[in-house]
Amino acid sequence: MNVDKIHLKLTAQLERAAGTGEAEVDCESKQSLGIILARLTKIYPETTAILGQTCQLELSQGALPPGLLVIRDSTVIPARLETTVSAGDRLTLMLMISGG
């Protein structure tokens, strides 16, 4: 099976935790968001504090953190572990911020 990539833009505290605002993660033609985020946390373990434990993401256990927006093609998509994403997608993981 050819494994392609999905491109993730990280913002705010996620970017700070990972130490980068851009990441690429292996992605089969279709995959669940939970698996993609699990792979991200394996590359950048510091992001587990925000996104959740890798194993929980892999098993689609629980929910994504409150205030996480997932954006594809300038449109918010459901921020659920079971949401389907595709190889070649460019997603932005945007945490709602509250600086005032």
Next chain:
Amino acid sequence: MELSDEEREIYSWQLDVRDFGEAGQRKLKGASVLISRVGGLGSLVAYELAAAGIGRLILAHAGNVQLPDLNRQLLMTHDAVGKSRIESATRRLKELNPRLEIVSVPENICRENADQIVSMADCVVDAAPMFQERLAMNDAAERQGKPVVEAAMYELEASLTIIHPPQTLRFREFVPEVPPGWQRRFPVFGAVSGTVGCLAAMEVIKLVANFGEPLMNRMLRVDLRSMQFDIIQLRAN
């Protein structure tokens, strides 16, 4: 709500803005806007709304001015360190616009006081540093059918949208509960709060005067590190 000759002169440059005119200016003069808090972001919103001729501001912010406020809270002054934030903000706003009516609330918004404070306003600007306050403000505004200009920043990023269900999604559909890990203190430059504060003020002006295209079901995301400005579609209009 008629304009005086002096007001026509003060606002003469904005009266020439297409689709705004004297009708829009009268709407601003007749409007009450709540801003909480009046820190880095809220200060700029308050200042620009005072400059634009808003009739009344309700300012909610507890506590005294501290030295770390001075990199971004432009309504605070060095000689006001240790003194009431609200008093400093009121003084500075009145210097610019002595006609402005200001209701000072030396409290931060919470579940217990949100309904009463929001009830004083036609429109709410949410510039609070804590999600608990944002949730309380939005819940109260939703109960009262009032629009909320949601503005926030972190480091060199900012976001701006309008929450006004049922025309838009509810705030709790984005933030159902307080996200873990958000810190009261966050990295930021004053130029970031200035940027998004001015943008938020313009959203208030558009909402109150009913012109232009307010950010309903759209979020502006700003990254001043890369100078990227993106519009994110939250829901089809």
